[in-house]
Amino acid sequence: MNLFSELGIHDRLQWKVHKMIFAMQELPGEFTTFDFIPGIPAPFNFGLAILLNQKMLTLGEKIQTAPPLLPMLVQGQEFIDAQDELSVLEFMRKYGMPERINEEVFISMAKALDFIDPDKLSMTVVLTAMNRFLNEDNGLQMAFLDGNQPDRLCAPMAAHVEARGGEVRTSSPVQEILTNEDGSVAGLLMRDGSTVTADTYVSAMPVDIVKRMTPKRWANMPYFRQMDELEGIPVINLHMWFDRKLKAVDHLCFSRSPLLSVYADMSTTCKEYYDDEASMLELVFAPCSPLAGGNVNWIAKTDDEIIDATMGELARLFPTEIANDPRWPATGQQGPAGQAKLRKFAVVKVPRSVYAAIPGRNKYRPSQESPIPNLVMAGDWTSQKFLGSMEGAVLGGKLAAEVILDRTLGNPTKGLKEVQPSVIAAAATHEAKEPRGVKGEGAIAFGAGAVLSKAGMDILREQDGAQFDGETLPEVEETPEPVAA
Numbered sequence: 481m482n483l484f485s486e487l488g489i490h491d492r493l494q495w496k497v498h499k500m501i502f503a504m505q506e507l508p509g510e511f512t513t514f515d516f517i518p519g520i521p522a523p524f525n526f527g528l529a530i531l532l533n534q535k536m537l538t539l540g541e542k543i544q545t546a547p548p549l550l551p552m553l554v555q556g557q558e559f560i561d562a563q564d565e566l567s568v569l570e571f572m573r574k575y576g577m578p579e580r581i582n583e584e585v586f587i588s589m590a591k592a593l594d595f596i597d598p599d600k601l602s603m604t605v606v607l608t609a610m611n612r613f614l615n616e617d618n619g620l621q622m623a624f625l626d627g628n629q630p631d632r633l634c635a636p637m638a639a640h641v642e643a644r645g646g647e648v649r650t651s652s653p654v655q656e657i658l659t660n661e662d663g664s665v666a667g668l669l670m671r672d673g674s675t676v677t678a679d680t681y682v683s684a685m686p687v688d689i690v691k692r693m694t695p696k697r698w699a700n701m702p703y704f705r706q707m708d709e710l711e712g713i714p715v716i717n718l719h720m721w722f723d724r725k726l727k728a729v730d731h732l733c734f735s736r737s738p739l740l741s742v743y744a745d746m747s748t749t750c751k752e753y754y755d756d757e758a759s760m761l762e763l764v765f766a767p768c769s770p771l772a773g774g775n776v777n778w779i780a781k782t783d784d785e786i787i788d789a790t791m792g793e794l795a796r797l798f799p800t801e802i803a804n805d806p807r808w809p810a811t812g813q814q815g816p817a818g819q820a821k822l823r824k825f826a827v828v829k830v831p832r833s834v835y836a837a838i839p840g841r842n843k844y845r846p847s848q849e850s851p852i853p854n855l856v857m858a859g860d861w862t863s864q865k866f867l868g869s870m871e872g873a874v875l876g877g878k879l880a881a882e883v884i885l886d887r888t889l890g891n892p893t894k895g896l897k898e899v900q901p902s903v904i905a906a907a908a909t910h911e912a913k914e915p916r917g918v919k920g921e922g923a924i925a926f927g928a929g930a931v932l933s934k935a936g937m938d939i940l941r942e943q944d945g946a947q948f949d950g951e952t953l954p955e956v957e958e959t960p961e962p963v964a965a
């Protein structure tokens with residue numbers, strides 16, 4: 481929120497009614513909600529929102545859920561951080577939470593927060609989110625940006641920097657981090673062959689890219705070796721345009737489907753895409769591969785296969801809306817009531833998105849301060865109290881700025897975060913190698929997402945083979961043995 485205020489673009493946020501909306505698995509086409517009553521302060525508004533919902537948990541289950549969360553209210557962040565070694569499911573079982581809360585709430589929460597299921601997700605992530613719901617009156621209120629991010633958010637950020645004498649260069653990848661004999665940064669070799677030098681260097685690259693760019697001189701330093709324990713998680717983002725308007729919900733919806741996470745009808749929720757005639761859904765497809773804890777490797781599948789599976793899921797969730805369309809065999813069971821047909825789609829694969837917040841990762845997230853005197857680390861994956869999120873990225877940047885300021889003014893910094901003894905021991909014997917570097921031109925090479933052509937998939941297979949673990953390869957017909965004459 482501070483960032484929006486600093487940029488003077490608060491009015492670009494489209495606030496939605498303070499509630500959470502869940503699709504009902506067992507009552508297709510229907511939704512149920514946690515409603516936050518205006519004027520009631522936290523944590524009572526959260527408690528009341530859950531108590532008043534009659535469709536998801538019984539009163540007994542609700543009462544059973546509360547005690548395990550009480551230590552969080554008393555001990556705060558200390559209790560939250562201490563749960564990082566447990567998955568959500570392990571925490572539930574350890575503290576005697578009812579199993580059904582997993583089905584009813586935690587699966588959708590885990591998939592929305594980190595694109596994985598509760599048996600894989602660290603409980604710290606869920607508690608961090610819950611702590612905000614319990615402490616801030618509007619901790620769960622959602623807003624949509626009123627249009628595309630490059631124009632509506634990134635452009636004002638760039639203008640802010642430029643107005644203060646800075647220069648913003650886009651599409652200018654760093655090829656290599658150059659170092660001096662003493663290990664400090666000597667400069668950045670850019671892809672175009674030029675070199676950029678500065679007093680201080682800030683990396684805000686994703687962790688998977690930083691690992692590929694770490695100079696050989698730094699390879700035995702525990703600070704950099706701890707990053708081996710962190711990696712981005714795959715996720716798929718879908719954009720689906722329909723030929724007519726679906727039942728309008730002006731909010732983010734938790735699908736509670738095995739394949740899908742959250743989705744929204746952008747033709748209703750977001751000004752730039754408003755359309756009274758036809759819906760445009762944006763959906764998160766997760767977990768999308770064995771790397772993300774799923775059973776099926778959807779990253780390896782074709783766009784048509786992914787859309788067909790999604791259409792089948794939408795048909796199941798909204799039987800009276802989605803049409804039986806021979807183009808999408810998974811809609812084959814639809815009756816005549818469903819009329820909406822898919823007009824076009826885009827499947828955006830993000831093979832390395834936010835760092836995988838599986839149990840035990842927090843201790844490996846590095847401080848913004850690094851052991852290199854003129855290098856500071858930023859990014860949502862660095863050590864900061866928010867999750868791997870846009871808010872976390874902003875906080876990581878602010879903490880990095882604090883380090884620079886303290887160093888420049890000669891003030892004491894907060895210091896380097898302690899590195900785990902096991903990492904220190906392993907770092908000493910690590911065989912230092914030249915960095916692998918980033919190859920390729922596309923967004924995927926830099927940690928982002930893209931619609932992948934066959935060639936794009938081949939490049940991904942070459943660069944990041946782990947993405948194809950558990951892939952079901954097409955069956956190859958066996959050639960019969962030649963018959964001996």
Ligand SMILES: Cc1cc2nc3c(=O)[nH]c(=O)nc-3n(C[C@H](O)[C@H](O)[C@H](O)COP(=O)(O)OP(=O)(O)OC[C@H]3O[C@@H](n4cnc5c(N)ncnc54)[C@H](O)[C@@H]3O)c2cc1C
Nearest residue numbers: 653654685686689717830833859860868869870871873926
């Ligand atoms: C499908 C999806 C949905 C999401 N939904 C939400 C949401 O609703 N709310 C939320 O808060 N978060 C959401 N997130 C997470 C959010 O996008 C990330 O947490 C956030 O973008 C992280 O910001 P960052 O600046 O740390 O890293 P990034 O946004 O990944 O930025 C890293 C930058 O480094 C650049 N870079 C990489 N390599 C080089 C190089 N060699 N030279 C120069 N530059 C380089 C990249 O081009 C990129 O611009 C979502 C993520 C995904 C994938």
